[in-house]
Amino acid sequence: MREIKVAAAQLGAIQKAESREAVVGRMLALMAQAKAAGCNLIVYPELALTTFFPRWYHENRAEADVWFESAMPNEATQPLFDAAREYGMAMSFGYAELTPDGHHFNTSILVDDKGNIVGKYRKIHLPGHAEYDHDRSHQHLEKRYFEPGDLGFNVWRTMGGIFGMAICNDRRWPETYREMGLQGVEMILLGFNTPSVNGQKGAEAHAQRMFHHKLSVQAGAYQNSTWVIAVAKAGSEDGHHLMGGTVIVNPDGEIVAESRTEDDELVIAACDLDATVFGKETVFDFARHRRIEHYGRINTQTGVILPPEA
Amino acid sequence: MREIKVAAAQLGAIQKAESREAVVGRMLALMAQAKAAGCNLIVYPELALTTFFPRWYHENRAEADVWFESAMPNEATQPLFDAAREYGMAMSFGYAELTPDGHHFNTSILVDDKGNIVGKYRKIHLPGHAEYDHDRSHQHLEKRYFEPGDLGFNVWRTMGGIFGMAICNDRRWPETYREMGLQGVEMILLGFNTPSVNGQKGAEAHAQRMFHHKLSVQAGAYQNSTWVIAVAKAGSEDGHHLMGGTVIVNPDGEIVAESRTEDDELVIAACDLDATVFGKETVFDFARHRRIEHYGRINTQTGVILPPEA
Numbered sequence: 001m002r003e004i005k006v007a008a009a010q011l012g013a014i015q016k017a018e019s020r021e022a023v024v025g026r027m028l029a030l031m032a033q034a035k036a037a038g039c040n041l042i043v044y045p046e047l048a049l050t051t052f053f054p055r056w057y058h059e060n061r062a063e064a065d066v067w068f069e070s071a072m073p074n075e076a077t078q079p080l081f082d083a084a085r086e087y088g089m090a091m092s093f094g095y096a097e098l099t100p101d102g103h104h105f106n107t108s109i110l111v112d113d114k115g116n117i118v119g120k121y122r123k124i125h126l127p128g129h130a131e132y133d134h135d136r137s138h139q140h141l142e143k144r145y146f147e148p149g150d151l152g153f154n155v156w157r158t159m160g161g162i163f164g165m166a167i168c169n170d171r172r173w174p175e176t177y178r179e180m181g182l183q184g185v186e187m188i189l190l191g192f193n194t195p196s197v198n199g200q201k202g203a204e205a206h207a208q209r210m211f212h213h214k215l216s217v218q219a220g221a222y223q224n225s226t227w228v229i230a231v232a233k234a235g236s237e238d239g240h241h242l243m244g245g246t247v248i249v250n251p252d253g254e255i256v257a258e259s260r261t262e263d264d265e266l267v268i269a270a271c272d273l274d275a276t277v278f279g280k281e282t283v284f285d286f287a288r289h290r291r292i293e294h295y296g297r298i299n300t301q302t303g304v305i306l307p308p309e310a
Numbered sequence: 311m312r313e314i315k316v317a318a319a320q321l322g323a324i325q326k327a328e329s330r331e332a333v334v335g336r337m338l339a340l341m342a343q344a345k346a347a348g349c350n351l352i353v354y355p356e357l358a359l360t361t362f363f364p365r366w367y368h369e370n371r372a373e374a375d376v377w378f379e380s381a382m383p384n385e386a387t388q389p390l391f392d393a394a395r396e397y398g399m400a401m402s403f404g405y406a407e408l409t410p411d412g413h414h415f416n417t418s419i420l421v422d423d424k425g426n427i428v429g430k431y432r433k434i435h436l437p438g439h440a441e442y443d444h445d446r447s448h449q450h451l452e453k454r455y456f457e458p459g460d461l462g463f464n465v466w467r468t469m470g471g472i473f474g475m476a477i478c479n480d481r482r483w484p485e486t487y488r489e490m491g492l493q494g495v496e497m498i499l500l501g502f503n504t505p506s507v508n509g510q511k512g513a514e515a516h517a518q519r520m521f522h523h524k525l526s527v528q529a530g531a532y533q534n535s536t537w538v539i540a541v542a543k544a545g546s547e548d549g550h551h552l553m554g555g556t557v558i559v560n561p562d563g564e565i566v567a568e569s570r571t572e573d574d575e576l577v578i579a580a581c582d583l584d585a586t587v588f589g590k591e592t593v594f595d596f597a598r599h600r601r602i603e604h605y606g607r608i609n610t611q612t613g614v615i616l617p618p619e620a
Contacts, residue, residue, distance in 0.1 A: 124601045124604050125599055125600075125601065126599075127593070127599070148601055149601075149604075152604045153604060155617055156617070157617055157619065157620050158620075162616070162617065169599075172533060172593065172594075173533070173599075173600070174484030174485075174488065174529070174533060175484075175488075175600075175604075175605045175608060178484065178485075178607075178608055179604065179605065179607050179608065181614070182607040182608070182611050182613075182614055182615065183607075183614065183615060183616065183617055184614045184615075184616045184617070200592055201588065201592075208562065208564075211563070211564075212532060212562075212563065215525070215528055215529050215532060215563055216529060216532070216533065218525055218529075219484070219525050219526060219528075219529030222522060222525055222526070223482060223483070223484060223526070252518065252522075253521070253522065253525055254518075254521075278511065280614070282510055282511075283437070283482065284482075285613075286612060286613045286614055287612055287613025287614065288613075289435055289436075289437070289479075289483075290435075290483070290485075290612050290613070291434045291435065291458055291612075292608070292609045292610065292611070292612050294434050294459075294462045294463060294485075294489065295485045295489065295608055295609035296609055297488075297489055297492040297493075298485060298488055298489065298492070298602070298605055298608050298609055299602045299605035299606055299608055299609050299610075300602065300609075301492050301602070302596060302597055302600050302602050303492075303595075303596045303597025303598075303600070304491070304492055304493065304494045304590070304596055304597065305492065305493060305494075306472070306493065306494045307465055307466070307467055307472065307493055307494070309467070310467050310468075
């Protein structure tokens with residue numbers, strides 16, 4: 001048994017006017033609770049430090065730089081690193097990253113129990129659009145403010161296991177999990193901010209969006225025999241509602257713990273990394289069962305190519 | 311609206327001693343019911359003509375050729391083709407194929423409403439093992455009796471839509487759906503024979519195996535915005551129980567109809583192929599959102615390559 005006690009640290013709404021310092025204070029309170037509960041790892045959502053700003057349109061993109069971090073840790077987030085090191089707790093959280101040479105990414109990091117950043121992931125599957133869209137009930141401008149991640153899907157050895165990261169919309173794409181599965185991933189840390197309303201399909205119920213979220217995460221976990229820790233930012237941010245749905249999913253694809261609120265809330269489970277072994281050695285023993293000679297379209301063809309008309 | 315009224319024709323158990331003629335008689339009875347219900351397409355399971363013979367070990371593999379068809383149609387199955395043509399109904403079913411040059415495949419065909427075979431698929435993801443395994447509660451010798459399919463994942467235009475096929479274990483592999491999704495598939499026909507008991511994990515409940523089945527099919531449908539018609543052979547074959555779970559899944563990943571028995575049973579739904587359009591044009595608009603530069607492992611690496619030890 002290789003047990004990691006995980007705290008999925010859901011964050012409630014963060015208003016536009018809320019400071020990083022205030023948010024970090026909430027995150028620290030959750031971390032103290034996680035410590036009291038004996039957790040080894042705490043996982044916060046995507047863009048944990050600010051409101052979900054891609055809903056706000058700036059004609060001048062540079063104005064959005066206010067939402068980005070140009071160093072990590074920085075003054076606002078140093079207390080998180082200090083507390084994690086003091087507690088001997090590993091952590092992961094997402095933030096908007098502005099690089100020294102001016103690139104913008106939707107990023108998450110993995111910090112080990114010594115407070116060292118050991119992994120960085122930059123979101124690859126950016127949803128939404130780049131220009132103002134009058135046909136939507138609300139904007140979702142991730143393609144405006146971020147570039148697609150340039151680091152690929154990596155995994156890292158830490159805490160005696162193999163860890164990967166993904167962010168929000170990545171969870172709907174089976175390629176995300178498979179790239180990490182092919183590296184033996186045992187636990188994927190995945191933060192998200194998902195509006196309760198489909199901006200292009202008002203009739204789509206909140207419940208259906210929750211179903212799609214869980215379906216994607218559970219299938220990714222099962223089909224790669226890995227734990228997935230999916231952590232929401234939830235609640236109403238300046239009138240825009242984000243669904244919750246923080247879940248800890250085991251390597252059989254089953255939800256073993258989930259959030260009950262749309263507020264700051266810890267969802268805790270003791271996760272045995274050895275529970276990944278059976279699936280990886282049987283039904284999903286890739287070496288015996290995958291047939292890559294028939295997967296050629298997947299990484300050579302981006303969009304659909306229809307068959308010829310009869 | 312492009313509506314196809316689909317009959318998912320679940321078959322109950324077929325005993326080892328049962329003749330093809332007896333089974334075809336059952337299939338014809340289901341087809342007549344489907345016609346009476348106004349269906350345009352009837353879909354039968356994997357290896358529809360015989361018992362699920364890969365549970366039986368033959369030291370001499372050639373003895374298993376008795377389960378294979380060396381021509382299609384043949385004398386036993388011609389009545390199915392005749393009835394389908396008379397009814398103006400398309401159909402699909404699975405069978406064990408022995409080619410003129412001695413190759414063995416787990417095959418399914420798509421027959422149009424004129425009785426012409428317009429598509430053939432040979433199962434790519436063969437589960438199980440090739441040699442007798444004393445550690446299993448029952449044998450699952452697909453890797454002994456079949457070669458992996460050599461035709462790839464294709465789609466066919468017929469009935470005003472784009473159709474694909476897959477078989478049983480293929481449904482657990484997201485590559486299956488994605489290869490067809492990249493060709494614009496609108497409906498996937500998928501037959502299966504799934505033992506209720508995991509031969510390597512007796513403690514795995516029937517309910518958990520049903521969960522994995524549905525999870526995989528529903529995720530594949532949602533993530534490619536396609537209908538999936540998943541049709542079981544069910545019930546107890548010579549004391550070996552196959553789970554049911556025939557489902558018709560819409561392009562949102564929702565089950566719209568499912569079987570209630572483990573016997574011969576029609577599961578019927580009117581399926582609008584235009585229901586695939588919204589997903590294909592928004593969340594799963596592959597051309598806008600897929601990032602193939604980060605999918606390189608998927609078709610260049612069969613098995614797991616672990617990260618270096620720290």
